[in-house]
Amino acid sequence: MIKDQKTLKVSAIKTGTVIDHIPANNLFKVITILGLDNIKKPITFGTNLESGKLGYKGIIKISDKFFVNEEINRIAMAAPQAQLNIIKDYKVVEKKVVQVPEMIEGIVRCVNPKCITNAEEVKQKFIVTNDGEVSLKCHYCEKITDQEHMAFI
Amino acid sequence: MHNKSLISINDYSKDECLKVLDLAEKFEKDPVQNLLSGRVISTLFFEPSTRTRLSFESAVSRMGGQVIGFTDSTSSSVTKGESLKDTICTVANYSDLIVMRHPVEGSARYASEVSNVPVVNAGDGANQHPTQTLLDLYSIRKTQGRLDDLNVVMVGDLKYGRTIHSLLMALSEFNVNFFFISPEELKMPNEYKLHLKNKGIDFHEQTDFTGILDDADIIYMTRVQKERFSDPIEYEKTKNAYVLRNNMLENTKETMKVLHPLPRVTEVSTDIDVSKKAYYFTQALNGVYTRQAIISLILGLKQ
Numbered sequence: 001m002i003k004d005q006k007t008l009k010v011s012a013i014k015t016g017t018v019i020d021h022i023p024a025n026n027l028f029k030v031i032t033i034l035g036l037d038n039i040k041k042p043i044t045f046g047t048n049l050e051s052g053k054l055g056y057k058g059i060i061k062i063s064d065k066f067f068v069n070e071e072i073n074r075i076a077m078a079a080p081q082a083q084l085n086i087i088k089d090y091k092v093v094e095k096k097v098v099q100v101p102e103m104i105e106g107i108v109r110c111v112n113p114k115c116i117t118n119a120e121e122v123k124q125k126f127i128v129t130n131d132g133e134v135s136l137k138c139h140y141c142e143k144i145t146d147q148e149h150m151a152f153i
Numbered sequence: 154m155h156n157k158s159l160i161s162i163n164d165y166s167k168d169e170c171l172k173v174l175d176l177a178e179k180f181e182k183d184p185v186q187n188l189l190s191g192r193v194i195s196t197l198f199f200e201p202s203t204r205t206r207l208s209f210e211s212a213v214s215r216m217g218g219q220v221i222g223f224t225d226s227t228s229s230s231v232t233k234g235e236s237l238k239d240t241i242c243t244v245a246n247y248s249d250l251i252v253m254r255h256p257v258e259g260s261a262r263y264a265s266e267v268s269n270v271p272v273v274n275a276g277d278g279a280n281q282h283p284t285q286t287l288l289d290l291y292s293i294r295k296t297q298g299r300l301d302d303l304n305v306v307m308v309g310d311l312k313y314g315r316t317i318h319s320l321l322m323a324l325s326e327f328n329v330n331f332f333f334i335s336p337e338e339l340k341m342p343n344e345y346k347l348h349l350k351n352k353g354i355d356f357h358e359q360t361d362f363t364g365i366l367d368d369a370d371i372i373y374m375t376r377v378q379k380e381r382f383s384d385p386i387e388y389e390k391t392k393n394a395y396v397l398r399n400n401m402l403e404n405t406k407e408t409m410k411v412l413h414p415l416p417r418v419t420e421v422s423t424d425i426d427v428s429k430k431a432y433y434f435t436q437a438l439n440g441v442y443t444r445q446a447i448i449s450l451i452l453g454l455k456q
Contacts, residue, residue, distance in 0.1 A: 114257060115258050120237055120238070140259025
């Protein structure tokens with residue numbers, strides 16, 4: 001009975017995308033980055049679910065929605081280990097992993113308070129460096145924003 | 154380089170840097186050349202920097218060009234709340250090239266993206282000041298005859314010094330040994346040391362001058378600023394440890410030169426000024442030739 005309730009919380013979808021292995025504390029960031037708060041499709045999500053990999057994870061299920069790789073890679077900063085399952089007729093037909101892009105625009109605020117992107121209406125732009133840990137070099141002020149200081153817009 | 158903005162020293166390859174130095178050498182031999190007749194260069198100084206501005210204006214004047222602009226933001230429409238973008242887009246209509254200095258980091262890169270004429274960065278906050286780096290390279294090559302196999306000693310504020318970091322990056326393209334002398338609080342940041350390690354370049358760090366000066370080819374001095382210290386007592390204790398005096402140069406190489414980006418306060422004792430080894434004022438003069446070279450390359454007036 002209890003088990004049934006658990007599955008009800010994030011129930012299976014017929015067609016769409018399941019994003020799994022999102023760090024629990026970044027679930028809402030992923031929702032914002034993907035613009036899920038503005039789409040008119042049924043969405044269910046769960047968070048603080050126990051995970052062997054991450055401790056606690058979040059999961060999002062979006063019906064009738066598929067993402068292009070470019071969109072998916074935008075969440076690399078918030079959920080580098082995320083895995084996407086493409087569902088058709090209740091079956092996983094494809095699995096995708098997030099790939100860290102070479103360059104990102106928007107999404108993250110530059111850590112440097114003296115940066116032009118924090119002073120005027122200039123869209124953030126970063127060159128992504130990935131030597132073990134992902135960090136962002138600002139295209140404008142050239143300062144590094146590391147994982148610890150990443151603030152999502 | 155034609156029509157390309159110069160925002161960061163990383164925008165120029167090693168070959169392009171050398172091209173600037175070669176051309177600057179020609180301008181030194183023949184500084185008055187009427188290349189900019191009928192051309193207008195804007196110097197937009199959103200914060201004052203008299204030395205840098207005069208150096209650019211001198212470079213333009215010697216090539217027969219006209220200068221328009223402002224010397225600080227109080228005399229521009231910035232005080233009326235105009236955005237940087239609007240100022241740049243407007244001024245781009247009036248001139249063939251924009252030279253700008255701005256306190257906000259990354260402002261010059263942004264300006265180059267909205268401007269339809271090339272932009273030369275004359276300093277954007279603590280970020281970049283590439284023409285300073287090129288004139289430093291020019292001064293080093295001119296006095297030593299080469300940029301390889303040199304012992305370069307950097308002294309003072311190595312943590313925040315924009316000049317120091319850009320020069321280090323530029324010199325790391327050559328085979329140079331670095332010696333860093335600074336107080337503990339103002340040590341060279343790890344990212345630069347890591348860069349040198351990756352490039353296989355030797356460096357040595359210490360907190361005083363002991364045993365280093367006599368082998369130096371270049372001593373590059375910078376100001377240790379009081380506001381960098383969290384503890385004012387610590388500043389008082391350390392400030393005198395990073396002053397270079399003439400008697401310390403006694404056993405240094407004949408060809409060794411002392412460089413300083415200026416303004417100097419007390420870190421280079423004035424008793425050095427009369428020494429053949431003092432080079433900072435000539436270094437400032439070299440800035441004019443270097444800027445002549447940069448402007449004429451960007452405007453396609455020289456190859």
